[in-house]
Amino acid sequence: MQSDLPPQAATAPSAPTERHSFLEQRRQVRELLARIRAIVRHMAAAEQPTERFVALLEGRLGALARVQEILLRAPDVLPELMELVDAELLAQSIPHDRLTVGGPPVLLSARVAGSLALAIHELVINAIQFGALGGGAGQVAVSWTLDAARGEVQLNWHETGSDVGEPGKTGFGWELLQNTLAYELGARTELRLDRDGLLCVINFRPQGGARDRK
Amino acid sequence: MIASDATNTRAPAPAGERVLVVEDDYFIAQDLCRALRGLGATIVGPAPSIAAARTLLEQTVPDRVLLDINLDGEYAFELATQLQQRGMRLMFITGYDFAFIPPALQRVARLQKPVDANVLAQGLAC
Numbered sequence: 001m002q003s004d005l006p007p008q009a010a011t012a013p014s015a016p017t018e019r020h021s022f023l024e025q026r027r028q029v030r031e032l033l034a035r036i037r038a039i040v041r042h043m044a045a046a047e048q049p050t051e052r053f054v055a056l057l058e059g060r061l062g063a064l065a066r067v068q069e070i071l072l073r074a075p076d077v078l079p080e081l082m083e084l085v086d087a088e089l090l091a092q093s094i095p096h097d098r099l100t101v102g103g104p105p106v107l108l109s110a111r112v113a114g115s116l117a118l119a120i121h122e123l124v125i126n127a128i129q130f131g132a133l134g135g136g137a138g139q140v141a142v143s144w145t146l147d148a149a150r151g152e153v154q155l156n157w158h159e160t161g162s163d164v165g166e167p168g169k170t171g172f173g174w175e176l177l178q179n180t181l182a183y184e185l186g187a188r189t190e191l192r193l194d195r196d197g198l199l200c201v202i203n204f205r206p207q208g209g210a211r212d213r214k
Numbered sequence: 215m216i217a218s219d220a221t222n223t224r225a226p227a228p229a230g231e232r233v234l235v236v237e238d239d240y241f242i243a244q245d246l247c248r249a250l251r252g253l254g255a256t257i258v259g260p261a262p263s264i265a266a267a268r269t270l271l272e273q274t275v276p277d278r279v280l281l282d283i284n285l286d287g288e289y290a291f292e293l294a295t296q297l298q299q300r301g302m303r304l305m306f307i308t309g310y311d312f313a314f315i316p317p318a319l320q321r322v323a324r325l326q327k328p329v330d331a332n333v334l335a336q337g338l339a340c
Contacts, residue, residue, distance in 0.1 A: 023314050027284065030309030031239065034328035038241035045248065111238075111286055180240040183262050 036064065043172060056125075056172070062091060063121035064114075071110050079113045081106040081153070081206070085142050088120040094133055094140075103144035106153055109207045115184045116155075116204070122173035123157050123200060131159045131198055138162030138197070146206075153206050159197035177202070226339045229254030231277035236260070236267045236293075237307065238285045242327070246280060246307065249331040253338070264288050276302070278338075283308040283315070294319055305337065 039060060047053060066087045070079045085101055108116065124133070132138025138161040145154050174191070177200065181187035187204035233255045237243040243260040250257060258276045261267040263285050279297055281290045283306055290306075295318065297304055306315065306324040315324070325337050 023311055026311060027309035027314075030327045034242050034309065035239050037328045038239070038245035041245050041248075042241050183240040183243070183260075184238065 067117035078107040100141040132162040136162045155202040157200040232256045234258040234276040234279045237282040238262045278303040
């Protein structure tokens with residue numbers, strides 16, 4: 001058993017051995033299942049399970065599954081922000097003529113991708129239900145810029161051309177954008193109405209996480 | 215462990231304790247905190263990183279610390295060793311197998327994720 005033991009050093013992982021990556025894979029599956037259970041309980045604590053609850057949960061599980069697929073497609077290949085955004089828009093069959101998506105290539109750590117995929121999913125679903133991707137003729141522009149000096153990405157989700165109400169500052173989506181991203185990534189999120197429609201701005205470190213935050 | 219309420223019944227742990235939760239997953243952290251509050255504990259944190267946990271530990275001395283082992287790629291073993299030396303009550307809540315924990319820390323109480331609230335209560339009561 002001794003030789004199977006993982007890093008004794010308390011800080012960084014040692015060079016990955018086959019045994020180590022096996023233990024790591026087992027951990028990742030348990031962590032993901034724990035995250036899913038916690039999300040279900042979190043949702044159930046806020047509202048009684050109903051048909052709507054099940055649909056929302058299925059949507060969130062779909063987003064978790066899609067980002068896992070992207071993360072597991074090949075070892076050591078980091079996901080790009082573009083493919084995360086594309087995957088979430090494609091999953092809801094958003095017509096191309098209602099979208100503009102663009103920004104420089106940005107590689108994400110697995111952790112950032114895992115949190116961000118859920119956030120983008122919530123923005124897409126919110127736009128379908130209440131915003132620019134609903135029945136009207138609204139548009140969504142998703143754009144991002146990379147501030148190399150600060151190592152930060154600013155992601156802009158901008159809805160136009162529809163009667164969007166003031167964003168509700170309760171509920172799972174709001175909590176995810178504000179609290180989950182801040183907790184897990186140290187991200188700063190702003191959600192407001194400008195003169196065109198809903199604007200969500202997320203500032204985050206694409207390879208970083210909460211450990212960067214003091 | 216002295217009951218402070220008038221009924222003089224001794225509440226099982228972690229009732230009345232200040233518990234620091236160190237967990238990098240927001241939803242799991244919230245779930246643990248909700249379960250702990252339900253058991254009568256007061257939450258310190260939760261902390262998403264080792265650095266955030268250390269900052270909280272400078273400000274307050276909790277009665278117990280629940281520690282995830284891998285925090286965004288950073289291991290909690292060094293912090294656990296230091297807290298153990300200070301005589302603090304610890305529990306690992308982790309997705310890792312037992313074999314992953316260094317020998318010196320294998321006597322630390324441990325629950326494997328995903329953790330059920332009832333199992334958490336039982337784990338903390340002993």
